[in-house]
Amino acid sequence: MDLHYSPEEQAFRAEVRSWLAEHLPADIRDKVTGYQHLSKDDYQRWHRILAAKGWSVPHWPEAWGGTGWNITQRYIFQEEFGLAGAPALPAFGPHMCASVLLHFGTEAQKARFLPGIRSGEDFWVQGYSEPGSGSDLASLKTRAEKQGDHYVVNGQKIWTTLGHYGDWIFCLVRTDPAAKKQEGISFLLIDMKTPGITVRPLILMDGGHEVNEVFFDDVKVPAENLIFEENKGWTVAKYLLGHERMGSGNVGGSKRELAALKRLAAEQQVDGRSLMDDPRFRDRLSRVEIELEALELTSMRFLDQMRRSGQPPGADVSMLKIRGSELQQAITELMMQAVGPQAQPFMAVEGGEVDALASRLTPRYANYRKTSIYAGSNEIQRNIIAKATLGL
Known part of the structure; x- marks a missing residue:
C-alpha cells in the first residue's frame, strides 16, 4: 500500500x-x-x-x-x-444532475443540459425531500400525471437547498400511485420559471436563508424532460445517492478551520495565559488534530485502492462521511469554547481576529449541526457499513 x-x-x-x-x-x-x-x-x-x-x-x-x-x-x-x-x-448541477445525464440521459438531453451546467449559466437544485418523506424518500407524494406530450406536476418539496437561486430543479415524482413505492417513481427535470412553481424560504436557527419549500401547482413539464424510463426513477435516485463519496470527509476545509482555531485560541487569555496553554483545551484540540490526520490517511488508503483496482470504493467509504462530519462539528464546538462569551449571535466587538468572527460563530455552530444528517445521516451510513462490509 x-x-x-x-x-x-x-x-x-x-x-x-x-x-x-x-x-x-x-x-x-x-x-x-x-x-x-x-x-x-x-x-x-x-x-x-x-x-x-x-x-x-x-x-x-x-x-x-x-x-x-x-x-x-x-x-x-x-x-x-x-x-x-x-x-x-x-x-446539484455539476455532480448530481450531470452524473445522471451522463449515465441515463439521451444524447439530445446531454446536448441540451450539460453545456449550461458546465459553464455555470444554469443553476440547478434538488427536489427530493417532502414533508413526511425524508429518510423514507420512497414514500414521496408529489404527483406527475402524463397528459399528451407533457406531465402535470402537483405537490411540495421541502429543505430545498438554495432553491431560491434555482434556474432548474431535478425532481423525484410519483407517476404510478398504484405501484409499489419504489416502482412508481420517475425522475423529471423542471424549469423553475414554469408557471405554478412557488418558492418559500425556510429560515434556519442560524438566521440564514439557505433552504426552502417549493410548491408545484399544475406545473406543465415537457415529457422530453423525463430521465430514463417512466416509473424507473428509483433506479436513477439510487445511482445519484451513491455517486462521488470520496470527498465527503472535507479534509482540506477542516485543515483550514483547525489552523484558524489555533490562531483564535492563541489570542484568548485565561487568567493571564493563552488558551493554548490550558491542558484541558489543548488535549481536546490535540485529539481533533490526530483524528483529522487519521481521516486524511484513511482517504489516501481509499485513493491507493482505487488507483490499483481502477474501481470505485466499496460501502466502507461511508466512514469518511461519518468521521468527516463529526470532526467538522467538533471544530465548531472548540471555536465556541475558544472565544467564550464573545461567541454570541449577532454581537460585534472590537479588536483582533476573534472579534471579526465572534458575531458569526454561534450561527455557524448551529448550522453545522446538519453535517451529520445531510447526504445520508451518519446512522444510515453506519447501517450501510454494517450490512455491506461487516455482513451484519
Missing part, C-alpha cells in the same frame, strides 16, 4: 495551489473564511472563472468538458479548494 503522493502528483498540487492563489476572488474567499453566505452571483462568478480555466467539471468525460484527471488528481484538487477557502461549486 502506497500512502504517499508521487512527484508528479506533488507538482500537480503546487499548480492548483498557485492558480487558486492568483485567481480566487478575495471577496469570495473572505466570505467563505468569514462564515458568510454566498450569493447566487458569487457562485456563478466563481463558476465562470473555473469554466474559463477548464476546471469547473474535472470529473466529467473529456468529450463533455472534463479534464481527464485521475481520481488522485481530483482528490488533490478538492483538498486544495478547502485549504484555500475556495467555495465548492454547489453539487
Whole structure:
C-alpha cells in the first residue's frame, strides 16, 4: 500500500495551489473564511472563472468538458479548494444532475443540459425531500400525471437547498400511485420559471436563508424532460445517492478551520495565559488534530485502492462521511469554547481576529449541526457499513 503522493502528483498540487492563489476572488474567499453566505452571483462568478480555466467539471468525460484527471488528481484538487477557502461549486448541477445525464440521459438531453451546467449559466437544485418523506424518500407524494406530450406536476418539496437561486430543479415524482413505492417513481427535470412553481424560504436557527419549500401547482413539464424510463426513477435516485463519496470527509476545509482555531485560541487569555496553554483545551484540540490526520490517511488508503483496482470504493467509504462530519462539528464546538462569551449571535466587538468572527460563530455552530444528517445521516451510513462490509 502506497500512502504517499508521487512527484508528479506533488507538482500537480503546487499548480492548483498557485492558480487558486492568483485567481480566487478575495471577496469570495473572505466570505467563505468569514462564515458568510454566498450569493447566487458569487457562485456563478466563481463558476465562470473555473469554466474559463477548464476546471469547473474535472470529473466529467473529456468529450463533455472534463479534464481527464485521475481520481488522485481530483482528490488533490478538492483538498486544495478547502485549504484555500475556495467555495465548492454547489453539487446539484455539476455532480448530481450531470452524473445522471451522463449515465441515463439521451444524447439530445446531454446536448441540451450539460453545456449550461458546465459553464455555470444554469443553476440547478434538488427536489427530493417532502414533508413526511425524508429518510423514507420512497414514500414521496408529489404527483406527475402524463397528459399528451407533457406531465402535470402537483405537490411540495421541502429543505430545498438554495432553491431560491434555482434556474432548474431535478425532481423525484410519483407517476404510478398504484405501484409499489419504489416502482412508481420517475425522475423529471423542471424549469423553475414554469408557471405554478412557488418558492418559500425556510429560515434556519442560524438566521440564514439557505433552504426552502417549493410548491408545484399544475406545473406543465415537457415529457422530453423525463430521465430514463417512466416509473424507473428509483433506479436513477439510487445511482445519484451513491455517486462521488470520496470527498465527503472535507479534509482540506477542516485543515483550514483547525489552523484558524489555533490562531483564535492563541489570542484568548485565561487568567493571564493563552488558551493554548490550558491542558484541558489543548488535549481536546490535540485529539481533533490526530483524528483529522487519521481521516486524511484513511482517504489516501481509499485513493491507493482505487488507483490499483481502477474501481470505485466499496460501502466502507461511508466512514469518511461519518468521521468527516463529526470532526467538522467538533471544530465548531472548540471555536465556541475558544472565544467564550464573545461567541454570541449577532454581537460585534472590537479588536483582533476573534472579534471579526465572534458575531458569526454561534450561527455557524448551529448550522453545522446538519453535517451529520445531510447526504445520508451518519446512522444510515453506519447501517450501510454494517450490512455491506461487516455482513451484519
